[in-house]
Amino acid sequence: xxxxxxxxxxxxxxxxxxxxxxxxxxxxxxxxxxxxxxxxxxxxxxxxxxxxxxxxxxxxxxxxxxxxxxxxxxxxxxxxxxxxxxxxxxxxxxxxxxxxxxxxxxxxxxxxxxxxxxxxxxxxxxxxxxxxxxxxxxxxxxxxxxxxxxxxxxxxxxxxxxxxxxxxxxxxxxxxxxxxxxxxxxxx
Numbered sequence: 001x002x003x004x005x006x007x008x009x010x011x012x013x014x015x016x017x018x019x020x021x022x023x024x025x026x027x028x029x030x031x032x033x034x035x036x037x038x039x040x041x042x043x044x045x046x047x048x049x050x051x052x053x054x055x056x057x058x059x060x061x062x063x064x065x066x067x068x069x070x071x072x073x074x075x076x077x078x079x080x081x082x083x084x085x086x087x088x089x090x091x092x093x094x095x096x097x098x099x100x101x102x103x104x105x106x107x108x109x110x111x112x113x114x115x116x117x118x119x120x121x122x123x124x125x126x127x128x129x130x131x132x133x134x135x136x137x138x139x140x141x142x143x144x145x146x147x148x149x150x151x152x153x154x155x156x157x158x159x160x161x162x163x164x165x166x167x168x169x170x171x172x173x174x175x176x177x178x179x180x181x182x183x184x185x186x187x188x
Contacts, residue, residue: 004139006142011132027107030092035141038081038085041116041141044070048064050102051102054093063079141162146175149174
């Protein structure tokens, strides 16, 4: 099975433009950005509750602590959120009715919590309808790891952020672009 496509900046922007024209644009933008800016798997995103992301004072947490039950490898881990993602989540929650912190963070159009499978399907169809061939629910995770690698973040840090216990797994996620190669040779 082929690896998920890593999006170019133009494709990233194209997906956001498409999302902005559809129903549930605020929710869908937040889903897309969490995928790309946190590196979480779709199953982890689908498992999030309000309590996972909101502090008692109503502010958004800078770190999400995933339990073993929420992760693929059944090992708890911490997901660190960049400030720009914290702001996106705040915006999303200002536009969403929250009755309880135990509620799922994201619901489908039918008012049911996303499952890992339904979120995979959402991403598949969103990318396809946005005209981005080869992208899937794993593209955000690959983009997250690849973009940080391009900025010089060590593979050990990347593995920790991704929740990988073996750096060889993380290395498989890193795409190498012509721009990365050009920048590398300029360091000689």
